[in-house]
Amino acid sequence: MIENDVEILPKAFFLNKDVTEIARHLLGKIIVTYINGEYTSARIVETEAYDGTVDKACHAFPNKITRRTAVMFSEGGRSYVYLCYGIHHLFNIVTQEEGIPKAVLIRAVEPLAGKEIMKRRRNCHHDRQLTNGPGKAAQALGISTLHNDVILYQKNGMIYIGCEMNNLKFEINVSTRIGVDYAGEDAKLPWRFYIKNNPNVSKQ
DNA sequence: CAGAGGATCCTCT
DNA sequence: GAGGATCCTCTGA
Numbered sequence A: 001m002i003e004n005d006v007e008i009l010p011k012a013f014f015l016n017k018d019v020t021e022i023a024r025h026l027l028g029k030i031i032v033t034y035i036n037g038e039y040t041s042a043r044i045v046e047t048e049a050y051d052g053t054v055d056k057a058c059h060a061f062p063n064k065i066t067r068r069t070a071v072m073f074s075e076g077g078r079s080y081v082y083l084c085y086g087i088h089h090l091f092n093i094v095t096q097e098e099g100i101p102k103a104v105l106i107r108a109v110e111p112l113a114g115k116e117i118m119k120r121r122r123n124c125h126h127d128r129q130l131t132n133g134p135g136k137a138a139q140a141l142g143i144s145t146l147h148n149d150v151i152l153y154q155k156n157g158m159i160y161i162g163c164e165m166n167n168l169k170f171e172i173n174v175s176t177r178i179g180v181d182y183a184g185e186d187a188k189l190p191w192r193f194y195i196k197n198n199p200n201v202s203k204q
Numbered sequence B: 001c002a003g004a005g006g007a008t009c010c011t012c013t
Numbered sequence C: 001g002a003g004g005a006t007c008c009t010c011t012g013a
Helices: A019-026 A069-073 A115-122 A134-141 A181-188
Strands: A006-008 A030-035 A038-051 A079-084 A088-095 A102-111 A159-164 A172-175 A192-195
Touching: A019 A038, A019 A088, A019 A102, A019 A192, A030 A134, A038 A115, A038 A134, A069 A079, A069 A088, A079 A134, A088 A134, A102 A134, A102 A192, A115 A134
Parallel strands: none
Antiparallel strands: A006 A159, A030 A038, A030 A159, A038 A102, A038 A192, A079 A088, A088 A102, A172 A192
């Protein structure tokens, strides 16, 4: 896959829709990164929605602005990258108009361009373990907290989201989100979406 | 300013 | 499947 095959998603894609709908529609889309002079791209195969207005699992709940969550309150189409367990950098896409804190976590991707670069970044020689989790996907794509609050709808940036010219067909599975048991009842929300039978999904 | 805990991953067994 | 790594963020005083 080369860069010209990818059409960039406009800012409007990230606004004015339910965050779970955006999480669904992000499946099959492409993350392109151009970081440290290295070009990589990957297809999104697993996402989770987080809604800071109603959802205890969201860092910004309940509409709480802190240094970390501030970017979630900005206009949709930006990155929210945070450090998880002191080790892993998790990549999210902020959605909605300014002031409404909702985001989509990218939980797994399928490598397209730059697979060897990803293997080197991950120090990983097995395809199965390369990008099948949120920390792994971000690391493979070269994304870290350095790339927090980055605009995702312009092609001259470090990261953008695109779609392929000829869209592939796939079935979508829905489940509860992973690792949010602390959120009580909200842990039961069916806000995880993934491409059925895709081998890069973190957990079928 | 100390303490607790986490949207995970890797390495064992 | 269990446990440790590792450090930032938030809380409460």
